[in-house]
Amino acid sequence: MQVAIAGASGYAGGELLRLLLSHPQVTVAAATSERSFGQPVHMLHPNLRGRTDLQFIRLQDLPKVDVLFVAFPHGQVAPRIEQFASVAERIVDLSADFRLRRASDYTRWYEWEHPAPVWLNKFVYGLPELHREELRDARYASGVGCNATVLNLALWPLYRAKLVEMTVSEVKVGSSEGGNEATPASHHPERSHVVRSYAPTTHRHLAELEQELGFGDKPNIHLSLTSVELVRGALGTSHCFLRQNLQERDIWKLYREAYANEPFIRIVKVRRGIYRYPEPKILAGSNYCDIGFELEEGSNRLVVISALDNLMKGAAGTAVQAMNVMCGFPETMGLDFPGLHPI
């Protein structure tokens, strides 16, 4: 099968290249970059040196392919969606442009009049754990927000069971989440060793939480984001105030029922050792989302801890997983790297 990546110069694009070049069922036919066309892809993605002779081409030269991955910045996919659809039977779009079902949500969260609202319902939210069946028949899958995903996967079993009154979620994120453009805030002397509140009260990814965790109600979720010293990775800490008193074994049961057969979700909760709860440190390059929890004694607070690699399960990994589902490949194909320890 032939695949291509439109907008392959960024970090998610590079990660797609890494995954797809090793995927047994696909051939990467093209990767576009308007700024770097003509250059070998390993100039921007130095880990691919010696792995491919592929060079960036212009978007206008994109060949017809079976699956097109789009890794453009937000807001730049929807205006070109007809063009993209004309070159590929199937599209997996990593941007935010088709993640939300309602055009009005784009007005509200992105302050943006969606230019192709008729396309919104053609896309399936591309998180197989929540939309596997719809993805099997889908031609178009959206990307997922990395912060949204680390929380959606952690909270979904609880919200589906309508157990949660209110949640305060904090996500700690690494610097790759900001993309590959240098800014004053990403300058190493300024970004190094921060514990920096960058969105204390709101973040656009909340839109994806409200959409995916609704189950009839608007979920009551309060979100904060903090940058930490890390390149890859996100840790979600969700303080869920439950409607009823539950025991630890009830929570175990709930998560097991939800995720026992999920190849990329691991319940991490052990009594001994250093890695007793999920940690992004050991997930770099892997497609896992690890989930753990602890009940507060004497209260209705359940702390759910979740970790993933924002470029993998939070972006390119889930995109390839979605393609696997859409194309009928084994779901873990090309995504079997377990992560490194120590690192």
Added chain:
Amino acid sequence: MQVAIAGASGYAGGELLRLLLSHPQVTVAAATSERSFGQPVHMLHPNLRGRTDLQFIRLQDLPKVDVLFVAFPHGQVAPRIEQFASVAERIVDLSADFRLRRASDYTRWYEWEHPAPVWLNKFVYGLPELHREELRDARYASGVGCNATVLNLALWPLYRAKLVEMTVSEVKVGSSEGGNEATPASHHPERSHVVRSYAPTTHRHLAELEQELGFGDKPNIHLSLTSVELVRGALGTSHCFLRQNLQERDIWKLYREAYANEPFIRIVKVRRGIYRYPEPKILAGSNYCDIGFELEEGSNRLVVISALDNLMKGAAGTAVQAMNVMCGFPETMGLDFPGLHPI
């Protein structure tokens, strides 16, 4: 004035040495370490190389001094309190042994039968911002918990005004908080670049929050701690759910009234630039606690962000500040290092 440090081999002890050796009004007469006696203090505190010829002595050789700082591990001060009181008119104890007013709190939080309960009321909780007047007349001041302090200072104006229904607080901490003993979890390959939940639902420092923020009620605070890649520093993120709707200017007023004259508290909330909220990164070595906040639109959540250096404002800095108050020295004496940028 002559001062001494009992238990000067640890990180807080080293920081006390650094501060007191430069303090214009005191002379460091002695520093004890049972394990390293006879060695120059700069063997363990290499930043003091060339600054002092002081050598560690044994506790049994401690001379009489005007002020004794005690930087022993928790649980090891109370059994020796009579001995310490016999060598010094005034004591500033950095351990947890005299922070709590009620012996029963030690049973509950430390699972420890306090061996000298009669002494508990002789000690003043050594945080000048909350207990300045009592400290002026005190002979004995306790230390403060670093995590407790980053939250107590952030929350005190709100709880004093009885504005808060419930708080979820997350503290992100550096590795120096764990002391100077190597453990499997502090081994560099394992501790490097963690975002590690180490106390998701409870921590002993909550006892100090409940004690200092009570104002007649038991404050409803839920606490989580997460280790991040940082040696020095703590960031508190407190999600306060308010009993009434407040505007940003109300919050400003509240904090200004509480802290306008405090030399070590800065309200940090600016619209531009990289450092818009408090950050521990630029506080290493300084005695500041920076505090900022953001109100969530459309809800009663107020996010209060606070930062400090756990070894300074969270330990040795506040201890020296307490001594300054107790001895009638200018409160900022010896504590004027502003911190570094970049770092």
Added chain:
Amino acid sequence: MQVAIAGASGYAGGELLRLLLSHPQVTVAAATSERSFGQPVHMLHPNLRGRTDLQFIRLQDLPKVDVLFVAFPHGQVAPRIEQFASVAERIVDLSADFRLRRASDYTRWYEWEHPAPVWLNKFVYGLPELHREELRDARYASGVGCNATVLNLALWPLYRAKLVEMTVSEVKVGSSEGGNEATPASHHPERSHVVRSYAPTTHRHLAELEQELGFGDKPNIHLSLTSVELVRGALGTSHCFLRQNLQERDIWKLYREAYANEPFIRIVKVRRGIYRYPEPKILAGSNYCDIGFELEEGSNRLVVISALDNLMKGAAGTAVQAMNVMCGFPETMGLDFPGLHPI
């Protein structure tokens, strides 16, 4: 084919497990740890959670296997070599115990009377790039020193051509090189952000340089090691003073002739971009050794820069590569992870 790992609790052992569990031609029959027997291997190697149910067994319970990997500490393999040889047709030993050909070198460099000198010549130095043909027929392959390897691969084409008068080599290394035992120097607050000279004038790995780069003479190499803030990775900077004036194209030719067909060596020397020379940053988890160089204008100094992951090409990766050669598998089998960017 059945393989086992004796001493699988350390970092090299964990990396062997990661590689061998995914290797298409082998089954991991057993992994031993005297301290952790009975525990699942993922307790110590948390990246393997969900990947295997394997538990550590005792050395005494080691089954017969086709290939035995030994990842014991130095000095603990030679005394047990007969025992190891009795359970496996082939052995790949990662320790230093069989790297040197002459027993007298152990006396000199390790201050150790080798207990099984007769075995020294049964072992082939396990670096396929230098000893591929001997490895094809070998039953026993030694491990390689990580610092030795990052220099041996960089210098071998030059020394083989007898071009070098004298070399000053500096290796900058990460913390995983020290193994998984916590020490005062590896305690995170002390190890974090070091640029620490730990072996300014000598290091045992020099023995492997002298052995492999001799070509009739004792090579004149001066070695220094410096620890830097990194978990995985080593960068070698070798200042080679050449016997004759060479042009850049001569050096290119030399390296191309030596390594053009090597699957794990990449010559990295580009004019533009951020990654113009080899860097360990992008090699974590990969088996590459990247090599680059620069000639000093107006002198006979050639700076050769080489980078690798000390746990991979510097230890477990090369060990698996050696097994592939010994067993007739494709040399890159199980070693195709390209590394991550950014990280």
Added chain:
Amino acid sequence: MQVAIAGASGYAGGELLRLLLSHPQVTVAAATSERSFGQPVHMLHPNLRGRTDLQFIRLQDLPKVDVLFVAFPHGQVAPRIEQFASVAERIVDLSADFRLRRASDYTRWYEWEHPAPVWLNKFVYGLPELHREELRDARYASGVGCNATVLNLALWPLYRAKLVEMTVSEVKVGSSEGGNEATPASHHPERSHVVRSYAPTTHRHLAELEQELGFGDKPNIHLSLTSVELVRGALGTSHCFLRQNLQERDIWKLYREAYANEPFIRIVKVRRGIYRYPEPKILAGSNYCDIGFELEEGSNRLVVISALDNLMKGAAGTAVQAMNVMCGFPETMGLDFPGLHPI
């Protein structure tokens, strides 16, 4: 005494502000920034929040002062030197524009026709350890290169004694050395955890080494620079090949004779403990240059290890020290911060 800083928005300018605001003998009358004039200085230097109300002014509004510090980029001071000299009796220039004595050296090393060569001999190279007597009478002092200083101080006693045949020096540097402008290479995901060769064979600071270490001959020094994960700090490792065999005690004697009375140089060479050799880690914010050494057994190689904070002893600290000498203040005034441990 009134001082001003022309070009105070950069890292060295911020460090000058930090030092001069606390200096007992001076008042900071003005700080200029063309880009940020009108803003409080703490917007760019957040550690100074609450310490000063000073705002940046335009260069054209610079008042007359007693001492003017110039922290402009290289090449931008010389064209304005008459203007600067008209507002201040004394100038300390941190740029490279007046470090070299010969205009021809600027042509060679900076590929730049010096626009004010007549001024070159009015300036004294501003390193008090090497030029104290000249500085006492000087009106104009140049800055020093940070990489040059970490090597000049390490090598000067040896070169003065004409003991060295040849030196290979490697300097490992932090990211603040590159200034405060964000670039693709300084973007956190790219700069984080590098061990990156950025000047393998040459660097302009070599000009300062040749000038200061000449003693009649051109010193034979080969220089390489490597970026490491660090914000502040530089470590120099100099491999000196000596003309004669010396014992360790000879080297001790040499350094003691040279530096025994130097307030900012410490000879660091101890047998035990973690900090046996100089390390930049514990020098952040201090004005020390720590120097240590080790003789290689059986060769004429002496490894000299030197460390400093590139923004302090390598820039602003030495500039203030030079001012102290020029103005007759105690040399350590305002420079007594010992550095932090741990950090």
